[in-house]
Amino acid sequence: MSWQDRLERRFRRLAIPNLAGFLAGFQGALWLLIQLMPRRVGQDSILEAFVLIPDKVRDGEVWRLVTFVFLPPGNGLLAIFYIYLFWLMGTALEGYWGTVRCNFYVLISVLATIAVAFLLPDGRPATNMFIGSSVFLAFAYLFPNFTLSIYFILPIRIKWLALLTWLGYGFVLIEGDWPSRAYVLASICNFLLFFGGDILGRMRYGKHAMETAFHKVTEGHKPFHTCAICGLTEHDAPLEDFRICSRCDAGIFEYCSQHLKNHEHRVKES
Template sequence: MNWLDKLERKFGRYAIPNLTMYLIGGYVIGYMTSLMQPALLSWLTLEPAYILRGQVWRLLSWVLVPPSGSLLTIVIMMLLYYQLGTALERTWGTFRYNVYIFSGILFTVLGAFILAVFFGTDLVGYGVFFSTYYINMSIFLAFAASYPEMELMLYFVLPIKIKWMAYVYVAYILYDLVRGNWMTRTAIVASLLNFILFFLSGRNMRPYTPKEQARKRKFKKQARPHMTYAGGAMHRCAVCGKTELDDPGLEFRFCSKCNGNYEYCQEHLFTHEHVK
């Protein structure tokens, strides 16, 4: 089991379904703010100097700042990334997709503070370099890595395989890395570090096959009525009654030889008496 499997087993119940929809909803809020109160956007950007002075909301509020462009461009972008993000969530599972997105956000925040350490924590102006642009690009690159042969209709007319578009994006990123200053380079690397780490780790982001997805949906549907325990626990040993709330390190498994949905902790999985 890799580290993502272990994390999903312990914290998977906290994953946020349809995370892409919430991200796009944040863009809508940010875009409406830019139309009605454009000066307010300067209070949302990622500025380590202001965060260290107590404006801690900037740690998250910067994700509300919408990308630049016309209204039509932004709407097309939102529709595209909603489709890509939703497809990735179905392929990877909700928890893994959550980890991918939130790690990109976390790395971006860390990148901003690393720059602040090197160039001075009193310096402001980092916010113009750190945005969700490259995080959105990481979604596109992840989708291209998972479905390289899928075709998209470029400008709704020209069919093109998504892998070729990804190559163009990578070339554009490399160009920005070469010609940009250290702030631009740090923003790019920090925003795309989730893609680099997840896909270099190989099977960590291996897509679930359609058969695996169907099996997971069937299991959740069958197990849901039997996995609603006190305190919100999702697992309980049929022998000792322990749940993951009693010991987060416990592992639970269903027994295939028992007649019914009986779950056991690792201490009793092989020592219990089978229910017939």
């Protein structure tokens, strides 16, 4: 029984069904509240109250440990599209894994983000951006051929968008500062926990398949004719005329034209 199966049996009663819909609903409600709020009141101040800022949590604003997951992905109309995608992908993951596993996948990302926010010395604020990205990567891994219409016009398979995301993460890990690297690692730790074994298995299988194919190719190119004296083959001399010596009765031996009449005959011992 895998660790995921054990978690599912132990925490089934505590799992939140339709978690993606729950989070997307709060994000949508907060987005709508911001749109209705007059700018002079300060829309940014509302968002700032939800962001995870470690120093303010230490000062008593403990609600930030939870509210940052409800932040909408922006203020514009495009945020509605992102919220819809989060709901769509999260619902698909729950349908594929079940409620408990989907809950733990999101929870691991949330806890990792909180841990990084408090461990970083600069106290950099944290949002739920990487949490949504981890859901996106899981969905793309399980449903790589799902087609998404960019701006409702350009169809593209989601695996290519995931590839761009991985390339972006790779660039941050190589060229970014340490806080950015830490948040990237926090965003993919749940992905590696859930899919690392499967990825390694596919890599081993791919290596085995490549070795098998290589052996088949090399076997297919083994020489058909080989001189029993010098080892010459038709690969070495395509125009060479190989013959079998009729006087060598200890087996079937082929010879090139140079050694056909210039070799010691192999005869059976009487």
